[in-house]
Amino acid sequence: MSDPLSEWRPAVDREIERVLPRALTQEYLRSFFGEGRYEYDAEAIEDALSVPVWDLLDRGGKRWRAVVFLMLVDGFGADPDELLPYAVIPEILHNGTIIVDDVEDEAEMRRGEEAIHRRYGQDIALNAGNALYFIPLKILERDPGDLPPETRLAVYEMLTYELNRTHLGQGMDIRWHNDDAVDITEAEYMEMSACKTGCLGRIVGRLAALVTGQSDETERALAEFMETVCIAFQISDDVLDVEHSVDPESTGEFGKAVGNDIKEGKKTLMVVHTVRNASDEDAARLTEILAADDTTDEEALEAIDIMQQYGSVEYARERALALVEESLDALHEVPVDEETRAELAAFAEYVVERDV
Numbered sequence: 001m002s003d004p005l006s007e008w009r010p011a012v013d014r015e016i017e018r019v020l021p022r023a024l025t026q027e028y029l030r031s032f033f034g035e036g037r038y039e040y041d042a043e044a045i046e047d048a049l050s051v052p053v054w055d056l057l058d059r060g061g062k063r064w065r066a067v068v069f070l071m072l073v074d075g076f077g078a079d080p081d082e083l084l085p086y087a088v089i090p091e092i093l094h095n096g097t098i099i100v101d102d103v104e105d106e107a108e109m110r111r112g113e114e115a116i117h118r119r120y121g122q123d124i125a126l127n128a129g130n131a132l133y134f135i136p137l138k139i140l141e142r143d144p145g146d147l148p149p150e151t152r153l154a155v156y157e158m159l160t161y162e163l164n165r166t167h168l169g170q171g172m173d174i175r176w177h178n179d180d181a182v183d184i185t186e187a188e189y190m191e192m193s194a195c196k197t198g199c200l201g202r203i204v205g206r207l208a209a210l211v212t213g214q215s216d217e218t219e220r221a222l223a224e225f226m227e228t229v230c231i232a233f234q235i236s237d238d239v240l241d242v243e244h245s246v247d248p249e250s251t252g253e254f255g256k257a258v259g260n261d262i263k264e265g266k267k268t269l270m271v272v273h274t275v276r277n278a279s280d281e282d283a284a285r286l287t288e289i290l291a292a293d294d295t296t297d298e299e300a301l302e303a304i305d306i307m308q309q310y311g312s313v314e315y316a317r318e319r320a321l322a323l324v325e326e327s328l329d330a331l332h333e334v335p336v337d338e339e340t341r342a343e344l345a346a347f348a349e350y351v352v353e354r355d356v
Contacts, residue, residue, distance in 0.1 A: 004071060004343060005062050012066040013057070015088045020135060022054050032138060052120045052128045056095055059111035065090040065204050068347060072208035072222070075340025085144040086211055089136040089159075090203045096132025097166065097200070099125050104174055105264045133163065151210055158206050162199040169195025177265040180291035182275045182283075189272050193234040194227055201230030214335075221333035225344070228327035233351045235320040238268040240355070242304050242313055259300025265290045269319060273312040282306050320352045 021028055024046040030036070066087040070080040080087075101107075102115040103125050109115060117125035137159075140152055147155075172192040176184055205222030208214075214222075238261060245259045261268055271290065275283045289295060289303040307313055327348050331341060 004067050005064060008067045008070055009063045011084060012063045012088060012091060015084050016057065016092065018085075019088060019092065019139065020050055020053060022050055024050055048124050049128050049131055052099070052116050052124055053095065053132065055119070056099065056110065056116055059113055061095070061111065063091055064347070065094055065200065068226075068344070069204050069208050071340055071343050071347075072205065072336065073212050075336030075344075076208070076212040076214060078212045083145055083211055085139055085142075086207060089139055089207060090200055092132050092136045093163070093203065094200055096129045097170075099129030099132070101170065103129070104170070105177070105266075107260070107264065109260070145211060147211060151213070155207065155210050158210065159203065162203050162206070165195045166199045169193070169197070169199070172196075173266070176267040177290075180287065182267055182271060182287050182290070184267055184272060186269065186272055186276075189267065189269050190231060193231045197234040198227035198230040201226035201233075218334055221330050225327050225330040225334065225348075228323050228330060229348045229351055232320040232323035232327070232348070235269055235316050235323070236352045236354070238266075238270060239313060239316050239320070242270065242307070243355075245300060245304055258297045259295065259304065262290065262300040262303045263295045265292075269316045270307045270312040273315050274307045274310050277310045277312070278306065282309070317352070324348045324352055 024042050026040060026042050029040045029042060029045065069087045069090065070084070073083045074080045098110065099116050102110055103117045103122055107115045108118065113119075115125075116128070120128075137156075140155055143152065169192045172188070173196055176192075202223040205226035206219050209219035209222050241259075241261045245262075267290075271286065274286055278286065286303050286306045289299050292299065304313075328345055331344055331348075334341070334344075336344070
C-alpha cells in the first residue's frame with residue numbers, strides 16, 4: 001500500500017492547495033466564494049482558515065481516502081488525472097471532521113502536535129473545521145470533470161445522505177463518552193463506527209462509482225466494501241491507541257497522548273467487551289477510570305491492563321481482521337481489473353496491519 005500512497009500524495013496535496021491556497025488573496029476569495037458586497041479581509045480569513053488547516057495537513061496524514069478514490073477510477077478505466085479534483089473531496093471532509101472531533105473530545109494532540117483548537121483557539125478551530133464540510137461543494141459547482149447534470153445531482157444527494165449519518169455516529173460517540181455508565185451493546189458500537197467512520201469511506205466508493213458512471217449495483221458494493229474496511233480501521237485505531245500507550249517510545253510517532261481514548265472516556269469495542277466479560281469489581285474499576293475528569297497516565301495504563309486481562313484487545317484485533325475478510329466479499333462484486341482488485345485488497349489489509 002505504501003507505493004500508491006507515496007506516488008499520489010504530492011498530487012493530492014497540490015490539488016488541495018488549488019482549492020484552499022496557503023495564501024489567500026482578494027482575487028482568490030472573489031473567484032472562489034463570490035464577489036463580496038463590500039471588501040473581504042483576506043489576511044483575517046487566511047489566519048482563521050487556511051493557516052490552521054494547512055498546519056494540520058502539513059503534519060502528515062496518508063491521504064488514503066483520496067488515493068483509494070484514484071485507484072478506483074483507474075480500475076474503472078477512467079483517467080485519474082482528469083478526476084483528481086474530485087479525489088480531494090473526501091480528504092478535505094475528513095480533515096474537517098478531525099478538527100471538530102478534537103474540539104468535542106477536548107483532545108490534547110493530533111499527529112504529534114497540539115490539537116488545532118489548543119493552538120489557535122476553539123472559535124477558529126470550529127470555524128475552520130466546519131468550513132471544510134462546505135468547501136468541497138465548490139468543486140462540484142465548478143464541475144472540473146464536466147459531469148452530466150444528473151450525475152452532479154446524484155453526488156450532491158449522496159454527500160447529503162452520508163454527511164448527515166456521520167453526525168449520527170459522532171452524536172452517539174459524544175453521548176457515550178459523556179456518560180459515566182458503560183451500557184451500550186456491541187451492535188450499537190458497530191453502528192456508531194459505521195456512521196462516524198464508515199460514511200467517509202462510503203463517500204470514497206460511491207463518489208468513484210458516480211463520476212465514472214457505474215451501475216447502482218457497483219455503487220452499493222463499493223459502499224459496502226469501503227464501509228466495512230473503515231469500521232475495521234476504527235477498531236484498529238482504538239487498538240493502536242492501547243498498543244502505543246503501553247510502549248511510550250512509540251507514542252510520539254502515533255501522534256496521540258498516552259491513553260488518549262481512556263482519558264477521553266471513550267467507549268471502544270474493547271471497553272464494551274471488557275465490561276460484558278469482566279468481574280463486577282474489574283468492570284466497576286474500568287468504568288470509574290473512564291468516568292474520571294482528570295485521568296493520570298498510570299490510571300489509563302491500569303484501565304488498559306484490565307482490558308488485556310479479559311482478552312479484549314485481542315478480541316478487537318480479531319474482529320477487525322474478520323471485517324477485512326468480510327470486505328473482500330463485497331470487493332468481488334466490483335468490476336475492476338485484477339491489478340486494482342489486488343491493490344484494494346492490500347489496502348484493506350494495511351488498515352489493520354499498520355502500526356501508525
